[in-house]
Amino acid sequence: MRGIYRGAAFGLITALSLTACGSGDSSDSNPLTGSSKDSGGGKSLVVGSANFPENQLLAEIYAEALEAKGLKVTRKFDIGAREVYYDQIVKGGIQVFPEYNGALLATAVDKTSTATGTEEINAELKKKLPSSVEILDSAEAQDKDSVTVTAETAEKYHLKTLADLKSVAGKWTIGAGSEFKTRTQGWVGLKKIYGVEFGKFQPLDAGAQSTLLKLLESDKVQAANIYTTDPAIVADKLVVLEDPKSLFSSQNVTPLVYKSAVNDTAKSALNAVSAKLTTADLQDMMKKLVNDKEDADTIAKEWLTKAGIVS
The missing domain is CATH 3.40.190.10 (Periplasmic binding protein-like II)
Incomplete structure (x- = not known):
């Protein structure tokens, strides 16, 4: 994870x-x-x-x-x-x-x-x-792991669940740890369980949390794998997409x-x-x-x- x-x-x-x-x-x-x-x-x-x-x-x-x-x-x-x-x-x-x-x-x-x-x-x-x-x-x-977007992105594209990403993800970049791309509870599972495949993958390191948030909020990545206890979710009013099929x-x-x-x-x-x-x-x-x-x-x-x- x-x-x-x-x-x-x-x-x-x-x-x-x-x-x-x-x-x-x-x-x-x-x-x-x-x-x-x-x-x-x-x-x-x-x-x-x-x-x-x-x-x-x-x-x-x-x-x-x-x-x-x-x-x-x-x-x-x-x-x-x-x-x-x-x-x-x-x-x-x-x-x-x-x-x-x-x-x-x-x-x-x-x-x-x-x-x-x-x-x-x-x-x-x-x-x-x-x-x-x-x-x-x-x-x-x-x-838990999550796929999280900004409030503006969620509103613009009517995003509530991971399944809602299917129509837009192909043009987007997701930011996450390099291991996320090969894990079932990650890139692999998003495609298998929800039919969601992002156009690009931006690998990130554990020491660069602030960089990830800046990338997300500046729209350089459109979605991010953020842990659900991260205080930025509340402080920055980010939207954790619901996971009804329990990918995570x-x-x-x-x-x-x-x-x-x-x-x-x-x-x-x-x-x-x-x-x-x-x-x-x-x-x-x-x-x-x-x-x-x-x-x-x-x-x-x-x-x-x-x-x-x-x-």
């Missing part, structure tokens, strides 16, 4: 692409706070994240919840898209990761799966994940862990996060992170304290 933004200019695209490609071997620095955070020497749990702010924030929440239980944590954030980090989890290089259950199933575990609901998706994951890893409890919180499945925030490294104390800490985290919480934290420019570790600690997970 994730890693969706890359800048429009060729130079920016190239620079960001090189950064993303090399990020799998990055240090344990926290890209959201600019600090290196390791809870101490000795054996520690490696908590990873993908290369977009929300996932990094969720990883920080996981890390602080684990540390509150006295566990040692090493942060390895900003790794890249699922195509980069998934094998690292399966092999144990990363041991705790905030995943999105529907995208995990459809893009890494079973690309032929037609499961759309939370319970159905999790049942398939439990059967089909490699034996070295498992999912823990899913949160109520979801952040449930995307509950769900811990994916390397079994042999995660003990009962760690599982309890991560499940406690899932038990409390709501979509409204995620939207509120993303507003603080993106719009208000607050530090991720501060936001994480504030939410964990409010949720009664840490004191």
